[in-house]
Amino acid sequence: MKHSGPSTVLRRRTLVGALLAAAAVPAVAACQSKSGAVGTGAGASASPSPSATPATITVTPADAAVDVRPDAPVTVTVTDGTLTDVTVTAADGTPLAGALDPAGTTWTSSATLTTGTAYSVHAVAAGASGGSTTHQSTLTTLTPAETAFPAVAPLAGKEVGVGMPIIVTFDSPVADDRRAVVEQNLKVTASPNAVEGSWSWQSDSKVEFRPAQYWPAHSAVHLDVDLGAVEVSPGVWGKTRDIDFTIGSAMVSTVDIAAHTLTVTRDGELLKTIPVTLGQSGSGGQFTTRSGTKVIMSLEAARQMNSETTGIGQDDPNYYNVDVQYALRVTNSGEFLHAAPWSVASQGKANVSHGCTGMSTENAKWMFDNSKVGDVVVYTGSDRTIEPGNGFNVWNETYEQWQQGSALHA
Incomplete structure (x- = not known):
């Protein structure tokens, strides 16, 4: 029997070792190719590099959240990475505005949500050591059980005078601690020239706006009632409206009660001086015409004036019930400018x-x-002054006094 020498055995061992080494290479490669995707969050997926720590995306509100408050922010945060894409979109395709922080790790919405609306959230992040993570989730905002409708004067499209306040009247009271946020979301802009102005609360359901001075004549005014995401009282939410109206010529008249004259100016030019008669003296001063700055509230071509509406009955010698023409109301209490042919001599x-x-x-x-x-x-020349709230009575206080009625200045 022939025996192999030492050199032959060494050659065989070397060959076997080489074959084993060659066989091991595919096994290592196969292990590397099986580095699987790691997902975080609803519908998330990631493709990190070997030994990479995948980025983790967290969204608030959480996936499938319902009855989300419209004033709640949407935040998207990432750990072990940076955000490369974030979109929050309403069901109709409207995007929700937001911004990423300088570090690129947190996105926060900058606009309020719309009530009763479904939103989808899409976010992508790059991992700190490679790979990417994608997140998909949804949320749905609450549908208010009760709302406070904001009625606005003047109406959209109207032309009004330079003394017209903006009056917002809610059909549900506004809580004291919500007045400031309501004001912040009642935005007034005038063009072509901006105006300084302030809101002032007249009651728990009425707030009025006036400029520091009369509106500039021949200007346009826009009111943005952005209250859809404002809870005006517990469980009661506001509504969103846009109102546009215009300011016409500056018609400013002066009534001298003692001199019995009405002087009318337009844009600073004298138009007419009219002889008038005002409230008679006596009767405890109940008929004395009030002094103060009044604003025309309505124009009626014809109006019936019955003293019973002011508490003067038919058995009173001061009783009257007449039809008048061309009546211009200036107070809630019943002061008008109107035709009075029976008193022309006076x-x-x-x-x-x-x-x-x-x-x-x-x-x-x-x-x-x-x-x-x-x-x-x-109106000047009377010791009887107009009462607060008796008409569009916003010009009988200084601007500083008016501001004290604002929840933002109190």
Whole structure:
């Protein structure tokens, strides 16, 4: 029997070792190719490099959250990576505005959500050591069980005078601690020139806006009522509206009660001086015309005036029930400028009315034809002053006094 020598055995061992080494190479390669994707969050997937720590994306509110408050922010955060793409989209395709922090690890919404709306969240992050992670989730905002509708004066599309306040009246009270956020979401802009102005609360359901001075004549005003995501009281949410109106010419009139005259100006130019009669003296001063800055509230071509609406009955010697023409209301309590043909002899000479500003039918028609809601009528010469809230009564305080009624300035 022939035996192999030492050199032959060594060659065989070397060959076997080489074959084993060659066989081991595919096994290592196969192990590396099986580095699987690691997912985080709903519908997430990742493709990290070998030995990489995958980025983890977290979204608040969590996936499939319902009854989300519209004032709740949406936040997207990542650990072990940076965000490369974040989109939050309503069901109709409208994107939700937001911004990424400088570190690229947190995205926060900058706009409020819409009530009763489903949103989808899509986020992508790059891992700190390679690979990427994708996140998909949804959320749905609450549908309010109760809302507070904001009625606005003036109405959209109207032309008004330079003294017209913006009046927002809610059909549900606004909680004291919600007044500031309500004001912050009632945004007034004027063009072509901006104005300084302030809101002032007249009650728990009414807030009014006036500029520091009269509105600039011939300007446009936009009111953005952005209250859809504002809880005005527990469980009651606001609504969103947009109102546009215009300011016409600056019609500013002055009534001198003692001199029995009405002086009318337009854009600073004198148009007409009209003889008038004002409230008679006596009767405990109940018919004295009030001094103060008043604003025309309405124009009526014809109106019935019955003293019973002011508490003067038919058995009172001061009782009246007459039809008048061309009536311009300036107070809630019943002061008007109107035609008073029965008192023409006293107009310009004596005060004989029950508090209204009476003039001839011809002059009253002229006043009616040349006036608009929001025009200013300043009354002087009486020791009886107009009461707060008696009409569009926003100009009888200094601007600083008016601001004290704002929840943002108190």
